[in-house]
Amino acid sequence: MTPLVQLRGVSKDFRGVMAISEVNFEIRPGEIHAILGENGAGKSTLMKVLAGVYQPSSGEMLLDGQPATLKSPSDALSHGIAMVFQETNLVPSMSVAQNIYLGDEKLFNRLRGLNIQAQRYLLSLNFYVDPTVQVSFLGAGKKQLVEIARAVHHNARLIIFDEPTATLTPEEKFHFFNLARRLKEEGMAIIFISHALEEALQLADRITVMRDAKVVVTDETSKFDRDRIVQAMVGRSLSGELYSDQARVPRPMGRKILSVENLSMGNTVRNTSFSVFAGQVTGLFGLVGAGRTETMKIVAGVLKRDYFHGGTVRFEDRPVRYRTPRPAVRDGIVYVTEDRKIEGFFETMTIAGNIQLGDLAKGDNLLTPTTPRQGRDLAVEWTKRLGVRAIDADARVIELSGGNQQKVVLAKALVQKPKLVILDEPTRGVDVGTIVEIHNFINDLADSGMAVVVISSYLPEIIALSDRILVARQGRIVEEMDVAEATESRIMYAAVH
Amino acid sequence: MGKVRLSQEGVVFALAVALFAVFAVLLNNFLTAGNLIALVRSVSILGILGLGMGLVVIGRGIDLAMIATMVVTLSWVLSMAQAGTPFDTALAYGFLLAVAIGLASGILIAYADIPAIFTTLAMGLVIYGSGRAFLFQIDVQNTPSGVAWFDFLGRGLLFGLPMPIAAFAVLAALIALMLMRTRFGRFVYAAGDNPLAARITGVPLRPLIVLQYVVSSLIAFLAGIVMAAAVSGMSTRVYNSTMIYDVLLVVVLGGISLSGGRGGVRNVLVGTLLVGVLLNGMTILDITYTTQNLIKSLILLLAIMVDSFINPRDEQTSQQSQGDI
Ligand SMILES: Nc1ncnc2c1ncn2[C@@H]1O[C@H](COP(=O)(O)OP(=O)(O)OP(=O)(O)O)[C@@H](O)[C@H]1O
């Protein structure tokens, strides 16, 4: 069987530094192929080469056995290769139907006709999405369905997903898996990048592991287990470090630093009350839509006050009501977003520029002199502490790999020396090795007396990190427990019922 | 993308120098002392205005009221001086008016969330209209005589440099220092790059926006002082000219992206040079105003197109190339 796409000795460099180097890679028709590797290993770059976003600096590419070059993503699409980026490419202000047919609409298209056509088409794929709904109202899972529908509509034979499951709820993940299998049965080839090794083991036919810009190994999934993958990814074994079952001694509660009473906002936060204590990690678990992010954003002043409908927030025994994040930051409450691309970092700035901004934003006097030197010193310190990797020190944050961007966002928040730090999905898009580092780091923060709130949808992460666990459901905290008395089933029960 | 932008300044600079050389060789009126002084004068004023506009554009805004501010504040100041108010007092009033205009635009933009382009467009009309109605009556205001520093600002030399250009240089250095080396400057870049991230990081976003428009208003006032000193008066004709587009041309051609967060004083300098030489050359060539405007507008359109191609503002398009996480 000729491979659908084949790369021979393909390299791509940025300013002379190899992002992928001498890569040999092939994708067969109708296979599901997982790409694994640490942050910055070159996974996304490799996929973008396949999808025509980047042109390789050397090496050759074969499509159906014939040499070919892909000049652009639309060129790739015309060859049957579609890519679904993690941050979607849909136009948020348009309807689902308009998005699916984007690019091939006739000059005067009757909206009704378009909607009916889309409805039929979506049903034929067994997708239950309303074609008239505006895309910005859809959750991550539905958006992904629309992207897939668009790709299938353009006769894609290969769909590439960059971290498709990172923003999905467990249920949506399950749907995604089924869908991937169904597409495969129809002869579609699928590549997906993931940091969740179980997903690769569960779903993929073959697995490719990348490290330091090279492909380390490609093999049938049955030849892999967790340890072999990790070994290939990081060059050493990590077993036992992550989500280990060993009993931890929970840190005792420090002083009560935050207490929230009867907080309400529209129908996303309903009359919720809870407290957070210094010197420990408070895990906030809940299903998507449980109002965890919204609650914490009100606490940190991120959500505008127009939506603030009542309740009291006390920080360090003082009632506070922040209308913007600035006073909260200055008082010592820092919120680290789950949506780094939209509200996380400054893309035109370097790592140093971003981190320095965190430092500057705490201060007051607008005319205080600053020097690039201060930024560089901070960057040196924090890139070392968090292990940020970039091709060089001048790299702009937009040029970093996803996981490394996350670390920069974290550093930018932590230079503000918060007393209470709220980490919303801190390890999203972060590789297994780095998750261990970030977890250790979070533990150090709590040990140093900081109050840390971790919002996570991943139960093992909550259990591994937290000293106290809060469970949210439908806009309020419904249960609170010590980690010693917590079990997965108990937490899950509280979150669902 | 770093490379592209770095060389953009280089390209613009080279273009300006080449144009200068061509005009110098081809036009025998170009290299005369009289013309060079006229060139320097117009370049200085354009450049000063460009500094203000550049600052606001870096912060993802735009100030289309600058020319109106310049004309109205100075016309008022001069007419007060003509009527016997001490010049310094009149200037103080002008200063306060400029601050008030900046505050008004800034507050509307920052707190009422009205797009900057409409706010300042309307603000320009309002200021000019009320200026004509309440503050001064005649079209051309003359400068008071006997104010030594003012005459010096118009015609004096500083280390051999005509004063207007010296004023431009000093202001450019100040703004560069402010942008690169103060907390305010870093905040402006942050707000221009990603306002949401700036807000969440604790940048006082709204006060910052207001401040930007106050600064650009004050810079317009300053440009007005230099202009009045250089040409011994202020005329409402300036308001009716296409000068605001020249200022925009300076900023965009120089490479300050309308999508915010990118560019700096260097870009204003090269942009000023190119636009200044171009305008002056066209005037000597005796190209009609209509044709000049057509040429300028085409260049502006082209520059904006190039800018939106290199620095897409729309998140959707930018993700085509930077898609992943
Ligand atoms: N446009 C770019 N300009 C400069 N360097 C880049 C660019 N894109 C990627 N890189 C660099 O290439 C390397 C590989 O990046 P890539 O995005 O492929 O990593 P990745 O494996 O997808 O990582 P992650 O798991 O964190 O998403 C990184 O060091 C990154 O900084």
Ligand SMILES: [Mg+2]
């Ligand atoms: Mg990636």
